[in-house]
């Protein structure tokens with residue numbers, strides 16, 4: 007089974023309490039942030055590697071981004087991808103549609119049975135890319151997949167709805183799935199693995215390789231401005247050392263009749 | 266005449282809450298622009314839904330077909346694409362549900378129209394429609410406009426728009442729709458409902474809820490202890506289920522359970538909206554998180570900014586002490 | 593990997609499971625391997641791990657979560673190395689680390705270990721807190737950035753990020769200031785020292801950290817390093833020379849010992865307490881420094897030093913080594929080594945348990961709370977005791 011996994015690199019903002027927006031209100035200041043592979047993409051890669059280990063075939067990882075995004079492709083190579091392709095482009099002003107156009111152009115020239123995406127990205131979270139690419143490629147898709155089993159020519163999947171309900175599908179290949187967290191336990195990628203992936207070839211494409219030019223890529227959705235969220239209702243913070251804070255909280259809960 | 270079209274969703278014999286939310290938002294946007302509000306609902310038996318929707322919409326388009334037994338993305342995409350082509354609404358609005366995540370992106374490609382998903386605000390500005398999205402772990406708000414287009418597609422964040430009284434009596438129109446031959450490249454096999462588990466977190470008065478910040482399942486022991494002294498049970502955010510530390514029946518949020526306890530004590534939970542929609546109805550919300558900017562603090566009544574591994578044992582002690590005094 | 597590829601393939605079978613590896617030096621009980629003390633099963637002793645490792649590499653058993661937990665519950669405290677009667681004892685700990693290394697390369701490690709290592713790859717500390725916040729502990733202390741001062745004061749991850757660790761890092765900084773020591777710190781530019789990374793079996797990541805740190809220190813012209821943590825001290829002193837990083841490394845207790853002796857630090861303010869001292873493994877068994885911390889305590893007026901039954905090379909590990917202060921595979925029980933250790937400290941009649949390591953500090957202080965001994969026993973870092981004796985609040 008030949009698999010393509012599309013991945014991206016995101017800033018780690020989960021525990022950052024110092025996010026600043028640049029004066030032009032176009033981007034956040036990223037110099038103090040660390041970067042990582044998008045959480046959902048890690049699950050997609052693990053799913054792809056497990057399928058490959060079981061069924062054989064090849065795995066190609068693709069990203070659309072600037073040079074420092076090679077890092078996530080190296081992780082993919084270390085995890086078990088055979089090929090890695092980066093389409094060189096600064097995507098910071100692109101909408102999902104633009105990136106989908108690029109990916110579709112690249113993917114349609116490759117041979118594949120299954121295309122995997124993360125269900126959404128940690129930074130923007132619009133969750134559009136996978137299903138857009140599927141529609142462009144004219145292949146069936148399912149998003150938010152939490153169970154995936156493959157056999158010759160088809161996949162059995164379950165996708166997640168609200169409140170714990172799952173929707174079960176059998177889909178003929180070629181198909182595209184977007185992978186949700188919890189589908190597997192992504193493995194640890196050791197630094198030795200990443201270092202030896204440095205030796206492997208990493209294909210870099212310019213936009214015109216698949217016959218695109220910057221002028222043809224016009225976003226459908228345009229960023230007007232970034233702002234910090236307005237200060238809404240904030241919790242009453244209980245200060246002090248753990249013991250003091252715990253004591254005050256215990257009193258509050260007692261007064262509220264919790265115990 | 267262009268209007269605003271709301272796509273309503275239903276499951277388990279009821280309209281989805283999020284559909285009421287976007288319907289209310291749609292009504293507001295339509296009134297502001299003096300436009301018509303349309304709602305579309307598709308299914309095998311939609312009469313009751315259509316009546317309900319007529320309380321908000323000027324016109325309800327009821328699409329009836331046996332092909333629509335479950336609310337599946339593919340047939341619905343065909344219907345909605347057809348309706349948008351025909352009606353050319355200025356905006357097509359739906360909730361950012363799992364259904365929408367499956368359908369909206371491919372619909373936007375099929376029609377070649379702009380799509381903005383998971384919006385927390387939708388508003389007019391000089392006759393144009395703009396949206397706000399919450400990005401970077403809810404730490405930044407981004408406002409977007411759309412490229413020139415007759416019609417745009419927007420999905421609204423679950424739980425973000427309040428439900429207003431409708432009080433209208435719109436017309437209901439039944440719509441016939443001819444499906445092309447059914448293809449079998451994608452076969453729907455059915456729904457799997459969540460298994461009923463041993464502990465029902467929706468019935469608990471006190472929930473001590475843990476997130477990724479708990480770091481390891483070993484630390485659950487102290488959390489169980491805290492739940493015990495408070496007379497409650499332990500619930501969790503999604504990663505805790507993903508790691509296999511707690512069973513999925515304990516998960517609070519969009520893809521888990523919606524809870525309304527008297528006390529919701531969130532430990533090491535950042536407060537992603539998919540989690541918050543499941544717990545914001547709690548009477549008292551307390552958050553313990555070491556990141557002072559974690560979005561959970563804007564839904565919590567009380568907060569402690571510190572390491573939960575330090576605060577929890579202290580809290581167990583203090584509560585036990587206070588209980589000892591009264592008993 | 594098979595047994596034949598395994599570096600210790602030709603010796604690992606020599607463990608004959610005598611079980612000596614879990615005794616303390618005075619043979620008083622069998623609980624001196626912290627992991628064995630916690631679970632009371634042979635599998636969790638050094639000998640057990642060696643047998644399991646051999647069986648795993650020979651294909652007799654499969655990798656499992658449980659096997660990984662067993663290997664990672666070793667805190668690298670070195671008790672077994674001191675106790676094993678066979679000549680191969682110099683390698684028994686390395687055999688376990690090499691087995692962890694194999695799990696690392698296969699990507700099959702317990703989830704907190706994965707998180708620990710990924711956090712270090714990304715943020716240079718196990719907590720995953722931003723690198724940009726590493727220097728926050730020193731706000732308002734007036735401690736200078738390193739720029740050619742005599743000493744580089746290397747704080748380490750626990751001292752930089754853990755709230756209790758930060759307190760000790762600040763006090764030690766103030767003590768050094770008071771003694772007029774010429775020193776500076778790296779602040780946000782400080783990176784993980786790699787000691788735990790090495791013990792978790794992530795050899796390549798360790799090498800990278802060591803190379804980067806050595807290059808950074810050399811670039812800044814560092815010659816002398818004083819560390820807050822014995823973990824940093826151990827790896828900088830013993831491992832960095834292998835990366836061409838020859839520095840004069842001391843643990844802060846060694847520096848304080850000299851300062852007090854030579855009159856450079858006035859501790860006449862004293863500290864009135866009965867104190868028992870817990871030897872951190874990476875100062876004690878790993879580097880055989882049993883004297884400096886005790887000398888500092890003894891030269892502080894008012895301190896009455898009493899010893900626990902298990903001390904020096906027979907000391908029981910707090911359970912925080914080998915990354916366990918974070919991955920915590922030994923926690924959650926009255927048999928957890930830290931809780932055993934604080935009970936033992938209490939038995940001496942001491943009212944202060946002195947430590948010389950921020951990991952021990954956090955582990956043992958939590959244990960005091962878990963045991964409900966707060967009224968009887970306070971856990972203090974020697975830096976705090978000295979700080980008080982020289983009038984620093």
Ligand SMILES: Cc1cc2nc3c(=O)[nH]c(=O)nc-3n(C[C@H](O)[C@H](O)[C@H](O)COP(=O)(O)OP(=O)(O)OC[C@H]3O[C@@H](n4cnc5c(N)ncnc54)[C@H](O)[C@@H]3O)c2cc1C
Nearest residue numbers: 476477478502503518519520521533534535540555572573
């Ligand atoms: C379609 C979809 C459905 C979803 N459904 C759900 C759902 O039903 N329920 C749900 O919960 N999520 C759901 N999610 C996932 C959601 O987006 C978040 O990823 C998730 O809620 C984050 O969980 P968390 O807060 O535990 O983890 P994180 O966001 O990683 O937050 C961990 C927090 O712990 C804090 N922390 C770390 N260490 C400590 C410490 N020692 N002491 C104190 N604080 C600490 C950190 O500061 C951080 O704020 C869904 C996502 C999608 C896309």
Ligand code: SF4
Nearest residue numbers: 607609611613639676
């Ligand atoms: S490691 Fe040494 S002391 Fe332990 S059982 Fe084996 S031979 Fe005996």
Ligand code: SF4
Nearest residue numbers: 625666667669670672
């Ligand atoms: S190093 Fe310590 S914890 Fe590990 S096996 Fe030896 S005695 Fe036990």
